[in-house]
Amino acid sequence: MLGEKKIREITARVLSLSQADQTEVLVFSDDSQLTRFANSYIHQNVAERDVHVRVRAVVGKRIGVASTNDLSRESLEKVVETALAVARLQLENPDFVSLPEPAPISEVRAFSEATAGFTPEARARAVGAICRRAVENDLVASGAFSTAVQEIAVANSLGVFAYFLTTLADLKTVIMSDDSSGYGASIAWDVEQIDAEAVGAEAVDKALRSRNPREIDPGRYTVILEEYATEDIVEMLSYVGLGALAVQEGRSFMCDRFGEQIVSPAISLWDDGLDPRGLPLPFDFEGVPKKRVSLIEKGVAMNVVYDSYTAGKEGKASTGHGLPAPNTFGPLPINMFMAPGQATLEEMIASTERGILVTRFWYTRPVHPKLAIITGMTRDGTFLIEKGEVAYPVKNLRFTQSYLDALSSVEMVGRTTKLVRSDFELNGNHVPALKLGEFEFTGITK
């Protein structure tokens, strides 16, 4: 950990060295450790200490970016020079307005001493508990447990200085038998919120219950999605269409549909980087305070998120969703929350005449981004529901389905929500389980 004082010195030095019209410096320091296990033993166990200094130099409307992970005086001088030299080679970008001006940043805490001091031995004890439970049940455990201390700081020549110190603890496990698997995961900024025994028990239970899976015919089914699967839906919607650049380029499902009902009225989705139930981050990678943004409210398309560039293009204010420069992908919501409903998972199952219970999705990819058509597989516990009960486990199915259409057929929403790490590992989203009336499975695996 560098600490705020040291980072202030680094950013001040970089800004004082720069001859550019405007200069931004992003510092990201990471001290992380990860214990990985497979075949019920620890096979990879790693640690990393790194720091990135990324300089964005602006000359008129020309922008250059350079980065280094060497904090020596010579290296910082070189990175500033390179960013400036790169900017001078640029053509003017007429849509660029300015780096952000300073604005008050809300206080939010996401640092835990327990996480920062978590040792390799403590991770081994947690992993050992999961492995033992698996072995006792004639199953095989695999997974990873990571802890990290991270600092993010952004400063610019217009007076912005934002600093955030955070911790992260992330445990995931897949428990397998010869013909089945189960999944459990927990993520929090405070490692004391992670109950390794419970995560292991969840995955072991699924692996035992999904033994002897049967093949069923692909087709249209009612589905019940556990929180892990719901998270994939919000993450994919974010990826293909909830950022301003996707709308400005005409490739988002939100294009020309603001104010319209795009999914079921049971669905409300927003982004809030300040909510401590998630993995808070009070400002974005341009140092702009994060605003709470309503994305979908009662099924109606409301807003997308902006960074300073996309906001400048429309004469709007950034919502604080910029990613590190140079960012050609545009802004993204990375702290999403879906509103809970009234149902328990048991009520969803009991109310289903015939349907499929999905633990999670795997390898999901956009097939038609504008229609939000996604393909992917089920994984780690897929079950047929008949007459209000889980009938038997089934082999994993492939789906090809518009996530928007799926959310239009919501029948029940879970009354609790769970924080789930996104596959892109940018952050985490807080979501409930869902019961959807229609979901199209297009294939089955062996």
Added chain:
Amino acid sequence: MRELTERALNLAEVQGAGYADIRIVRRESQGITVKNGVVEALSSSENQGFGVRVVVDGAWGFASSAYLKPAEVDRVTALAVQIAKASALVKTRDVDLGPPVVHIATYRTPVEVDPFAVSLEKKIELLLAADEAMRRAKGVKVAKGNMAFIREHKIFANTEGSFIEQEIIESGAGLEATAVGEDDVQRRSYPNSFGRHQGTAGYEFIEALDLAGNAGRIAEEAVALLTAPQCPSGTMTVILGAAQLALQVHESCGHPVELDRVFGTEASYAGTSFLTAEKLGKFRYGSEIVNITADATVPGGLGTFGYDDEGVPAQRTPIVREGIFVGYLTSRETAAMLGRQSNGAMRADGWNRIPLIRMTNINLEPGEWDFEDLIADTDDGIYMEMNKSWSIDDKRLNFQFGTEIAYQIKKGKLGQMYKNATYTGITPQFWADCDAICNEKYWSMWSTPNCGKGQPSQIARVGHGTAPARFRNVRVGVMK
């Protein structure tokens, strides 16, 4: 640097390591993205650090740091030992690396033109010319082009006596034209989708691509796709273009032959493999014309190097011979478990990651057909090219791919253009139905510069040599 490597290796041995290695890596990269006539991103980055990997009490530990100082080498080495001791608390067997592999060597990617010596102005000019050519097509909303250059200097040293110094140089570029209609968005890429085509080569690689010469064509195709009919559905004959086939090989052959996946050590993330150990040498992976080779020595391939990150020399290894599965990609530890020697597939994504088994260049060997003859020989089918979407299950059996463009094949001729083509299958059934592969004239190296694996995640840059090939009885079209 010798002092630092010796310091770490000596300290690791003093603290109880039965084996240790250190890698010191410095990576320089340059990226240029041009969009709609402006340079949208222009960046330059330098990244360096070291990682120490140890075996203590029969278990692995690894620690790494960006701070290349003697005191930090001491801290990191001690931390790696502490971590290995924690690993030993949850182990079922001791790590066995097999016999020592000792090399003192250097390797440098052969390049004609150092890409870092070429001016940024020249690179930008080339991209802007291609960008302008794409935007001439009415209906193209986003024209995008990019170039990427990487120079990685790596030192590897281990307690067995190896000391290897390598410099790997990569150059890559790509174009993408996106056409937006009233209700549809269509994209065409050149020479490859998802960013670019890349090789271990100098700037001569970029010049040979003829970006400007192909820009207008892909832009017009993107616009034409907006009004093209939806690809029909059904079970039919499919001819895959070489770029799409490269991704097919990557997902359905490259990944399942990674021996760490087979042994379950990637189970929690990337998944396992249907090509389990008892299938080696016996299992029919594809038809008799299917021959697949892992070759880290192909000049210019993105998976080409001198030595892997365990110090094992680059090799050429048969994977599938006349349709039978005969080889894995291995590390020292996994090869020893099969009583074999590593074939040099361990690569790490920089100093702060441990090496994992990664693809080198996984190549489908050329067949005998001329492409024109293959089309002429096909009475009824679909020609599909350039990947648009991809997904495959965690054992690498059930896959579904979409392509940017497709054409009807009718009575031996290419006809109607189709959009949104997808096909799906089960890996060994699909390859068993491969009945024709084009010859060397149509064979070329392709690349996947963004192959993800591992926790913490690592990106590998790998190559695939392919020529167009024909597959029978393919299930085409699943979109609603």
